[in-house]
Amino acid sequence: MSEDKTKLDGPDLSQGVPLSSLAEGAMLLGHTQGEPLILVRHGDELFAIGAVCTHYSGPLAEGLLVDDTVRCPWHHACFSLRTGEALRAPALNPVSCWRVEQRDGKAFVREKIENTGREGGPATSGMPASVVIVGGGAAGSAAAEMLRREGYAGRLTMLSADEAAPYDRPNLSKNYLAGSAPEEWIPLRSSEFYKEQSIDLQLGVRVAAIDTAKREVRLAGGGHQSYDALLLATGAEPVRLALPGGDLPHVHYLRTLADSRALVAKALVSKQAVVIGASFIGLEVAASLRARNIDVHVVGRESCPMEKILGTEVGNFIRNLHEEHGVTFHLGTTATSIDQRSVTLQSGEIIPADLVVIGVGVRPAIALAEQAGLAIDRGVTVDEYLETSVPGIFAAGDIARWPDRLTAERIRVEHWVVAQRQGQTVARNILGRRERFDAVPFFWTEQYDFGLAYVGHAEGFDEAKIDGQLAARDCTITYRRGGQKLAVAVIHRDLEGLRAEVEFERTIAAREAHSARAGAPS
Numbered sequence: 001m002s003e004d005k006t007k008l009d010g011p012d013l014s015q016g017v018p019l020s021s022l023a024e025g026a027m028l029l030g031h032t033q034g035e036p037l038i039l040v041r042h043g044d045e046l047f048a049i050g051a052v053c054t055h056y057s058g059p060l061a062e063g064l065l066v067d068d069t070v071r072c073p074w075h076h077a078c079f080s081l082r083t084g085e086a087l088r089a090p091a092l093n094p095v096s097c098w099r100v101e102q103r104d105g106k107a108f109v110r111e112k113i114e115n116t117g118r119e120g121g122p123a124t125s126g127m128p129a130s131v132v133i134v135g136g137g138a139a140g141s142a143a144a145e146m147l148r149r150e151g152y153a154g155r156l157t158m159l160s161a162d163e164a165a166p167y168d169r170p171n172l173s174k175n176y177l178a179g180s181a182p183e184e185w186i187p188l189r190s191s192e193f194y195k196e197q198s199i200d201l202q203l204g205v206r207v208a209a210i211d212t213a214k215r216e217v218r219l220a221g222g223g224h225q226s227y228d229a230l231l232l233a234t235g236a237e238p239v240r241l242a243l244p245g246g247d248l249p250h251v252h253y254l255r256t257l258a259d260s261r262a263l264v265a266k267a268l269v270s271k272q273a274v275v276i277g278a279s280f281i282g283l284e285v286a287a288s289l290r291a292r293n294i295d296v297h298v299v300g301r302e303s304c305p306m307e308k309i310l311g312t313e314v315g316n317f318i319r320n321l322h323e324e325h326g327v328t329f330h331l332g333t334t335a336t337s338i339d340q341r342s343v344t345l346q347s348g349e350i351i352p353a354d355l356v357v358i359g360v361g362v363r364p365a366i367a368l369a370e371q372a373g374l375a376i377d378r379g380v381t382v383d384e385y386l387e388t389s390v391p392g393i394f395a396a397g398d399i400a401r402w403p404d405r406l407t408a409e410r411i412r413v414e415h416w417v418v419a420q421r422q423g424q425t426v427a428r429n430i431l432g433r434r435e436r437f438d439a440v441p442f443f444w445t446e447q448y449d450f451g452l453a454y455v456g457h458a459e460g461f462d463e464a465k466i467d468g469q470l471a472a473r474d475c476t477i478t479y480r481r482g483g484q485k486l487a488v489a490v491i492h493r494d495l496e497g498l499r500a501e502v503e504f505e506r507t508i509a510a511r512e513a514h515s516a517r518a519g520a521p522s
């Protein structure tokens with residue numbers, strides 16, 4: 001997912017293009033002064049912003065215009081056409097923005113407009129004097145950054161049990177593990193960033209307890225930290241398998257950068273791997289290990305990988321994809337023991353292995369929330385503002401179970417973009433915005449040269465309708481329950497994925513408008 005940034009497509013927009021060539025709602029890809037950009041007409045206005053997404057360099061010209069924003073086709077980041085600001089994760093940085101002049105029936109892209117950030121900043125009265133964030137992952141880091149972007153000037157502390165500063169966790173099972181992403185791509189920010197932003201990032205610091213009466217967190221190593229507002233963003237932990245040999249040194253789990261580094265080091269000297277678990281992490285690991293030419297066997301309890309989430313047809317397709325890349329599946333069974341050289345299955349089969357990776361799911365890390373007496377329901381219960389049962393304490397990311405606007409059910413998901421967007425919403429709510437979390441869930445997976453993006457949330461569906469050619473990797477799968485459209489997965493149809501996201505958002509908005517008209521609480 002990288003593109004050649006030196007290649008400039010389209011016209012030099014500083015030379016001017018006829019206004020008649022700029023259709024409403026279309027994007028013209030061009031360049032100026034060596035930089036690619038898109039020129040857009042929105043009503044009577046013209047906008048020019050950078051054409052390369054600041055997340056993984058996705059091509060914004062192939063994205064979707066929605067009002068005065070553009071959404072990236074790859075992982076649905078959203079940028080303002082007016083300012084270039086990254087309005088939605090996973091992009092964290094703005095794109096450049098240029099002034100456009102209309103003259104003699106033409107549009108000319110002129111000088112760059114300095115991104116001055118938001119005007120003003122929040123009123124300081126009623127602001128919490130200090131914010132503590134527990135967790136330095138997707139939700140925690142996105143919240144810390146958004147607090148500063150929104151102008152919060154108070155004390156801001158991020159406590160993370162991880163030894164590494166916030167990093168790109170999804171990459172750990174993909175390019176980084178496959179050896180195609182260098183280590184320097186992994187941190188989300190430079191080491192100076194947190195100092196510059198006055199974010200007191202404390203690494204290797206585990207919070208052991210929360211005293212909600214005293215408004216302080218107690219640290220495992222001793223000491224405490226007081227807060228006025230608190231965000232719990234402790235993520236999830238891999239489910240550990242208690243089986244003989246499960247703690248041998250060649251048995252790995254994958255959650256942290258340290259885990260991935262250890263796995264890479266072991267992969268360099270391994271020939272045969274057994275991956276226990278046939279869901280996303282297991283299959284992404286299998287693909288990455290195949291890229292390193294390691295013989296891979298995947299063991300899973302299910303009869304069809306990912307069937308529960310993606311349906312039988314897509315599950316079988318993914319299985320075939322892996323088999324074409326040389327992976328051997330052992331499904332409908334599980335591992336019963338591991339020794340130095342092999343893994344024994346319930347079926348009695350013995351598979352040679354000098355590397356074992358266990359990816360059998362995660363559990364939300366809710367011990368702190370439980371200890372603090374917060375309401376728990378298979379996750380930390382939050383309201384639509386992502387506030388827990390204790391005022392002033394918020395939860396976001398893998399631990400949060402929130403009222404989903406689309407299904408009207410309480411859901412908890414384990415998606416990178418959702419965690420970041422929740423962190424961003426919490427930041428604004430800490431500043432008193434009372435913003436409902438209504439983003440439609442989104443995740444993606446990459447295995448070999450295959451990519452799938454998923455919008456919505458279908459926890460149980462009775463229909464998975466495929467439109468297009470699955471075998472040709474060009475299709476849209478719509479998941480319904482009781483006739484209600486709950487989620488859409490797209491395979492190499494990025495624009496369809498974006499359109500589905502917008503459609504879900506409009507459904508939510510229409511429902512809320514209806515409830516408001518009816519005078520009912522929404």
Ligand SMILES: Cc1cc2nc3c(=O)[nH]c(=O)nc-3n(C[C@H](O)[C@H](O)[C@H](O)COP(=O)(O)OP(=O)(O)OC[C@H]3O[C@@H](n4cnc5c(N)ncnc54)[C@H](O)[C@@H]3O)c2cc1C
Binds near residue numbers: 140
């Ligand atoms: C290998 C891998 C690949 C993935 N790929 C994808 C993908 O392709 N697409 C996708 O949508 N999602 C993916 N995910 C899921 C995604 O990474 C998670 O949903 C996301 O990271 C959740 O963010 P979070 O902030 O809730 O938790 P995390 O990012 O896990 O962060 C939790 C933080 O809390 C800290 N912490 C925990 N307990 C304490 C404590 N008591 N005190 C202090 N700190 C504490 C941890 O050290 C960590 O810093 C992947 C996950 C993994 C592991």
Ligand code: FES
Binds near residue numbers: 053056073077090091
């Ligand atoms: S490349 Fe644009 S959102 Fe990922």
